[in-house]
Amino acid sequence: AQKVTQAQTEISVVEKEDVTLDCVYETRDTTYYLFWYKQPPSGELVFLIRRNSFDEQNEISGRYSWNFQKSTSSFNFTITASQVVDSAVYFCALRPNTGKLIFGQGTTLQVKP
Amino acid sequence: DAGVTQSPTHLIKTRGQQVTLRCSPKSGHDTVSWYQQALGQGPQFIFQYYEEEERQRGNFPDRFSGHQFPNYSSELNVNALLLGDSALYLCASSLGGDTYEQYFGPGTRLTVT
Numbered sequence: 395a396q397k398v399t400q401a402q403t404e405i406s407v408v409e410k411e412d413v414t415l416d417c418v419y420e421t422r423d424t425t426y427y428l429f430w431y432k433q434p435p436s437g438e439l440v441f442l443i444r445r446n447s448f449d450e451q452n453e454i455s456g457r458y459s460w461n462f463q464k465s466t467s468s469f470n471f472t473i474t475a476s477q478v479v480d481s482a483v484y485f486c487a488l489r490p491n492t493g494k495l496i497f498g499q500g501t502t503l504q505v506k507p
Numbered sequence: 508d509a510g511v512t513q514s515p516t517h518l519i520k521t522r523g524q525q526v527t528l529r530c531s532p533k534s535g536h537d538t539v540s541w542y543q544q545a546l547g548q549g550p551q552f553i554f555q556y557y558e559e560e561e562r563q564r565g566n567f568p569d570r571f572s573g574h575q576f577p578n579y580s581s582e583l584n585v586n587a588l589l590l591g592d593s594a595l596y597l598c599a600s601s602l603g604g605d606t607y608e609q610y611f612g613p614g615t616r617l618t619v620t
Contacts, residue, residue, distance in 0.1 A: 427607065431611075437597075437614040439550070439611035441608075441609075489606055489607070492563070495550075495552060497550050
């Protein structure tokens, strides 16, 4: 089965706190891609990062960082020093060999001032 | 550079009616994928159009159909609407029949009463 699980439905933090969004995926494919998208209230999905299954290097982009661990089938996303503008729904997604994108249920992040 | 556009923004229909949603891909893109996002859920893949043909399909009934035009724009048609069809319908465009790099539109919010 191909599946993405985001166990955290909602997370609430105070501005400047660090927060980690969890993502666990299932696939038997050896080649696949993982994504994170941000969905603000406007509804449009905003691409954040893409990772292929052969690249386990962690990545940092400003306040955002991603931890990909094949051994645990996880692709977690950390926001450092969160800001109110980070409030949104965040989706983790898997693109297996079929090419069909499979999304998790999403995690709603609320950052309070 | 125009991004992905969708019309209409919002739509209210009655059970049993038919609806057509429209999508124009990002400039230079030739592939359109459609997703249904129910409230509080992640997007679910409906189908993908490339070279004016349906290339892949998710687990959706035949009431959901589509079309791609020579200019790469696309329509999603839903017949015999059910209350459960109420959702945000997202269109994503990409290149060459792949979903490796998709750009999403703002979506059409369909409400079925």
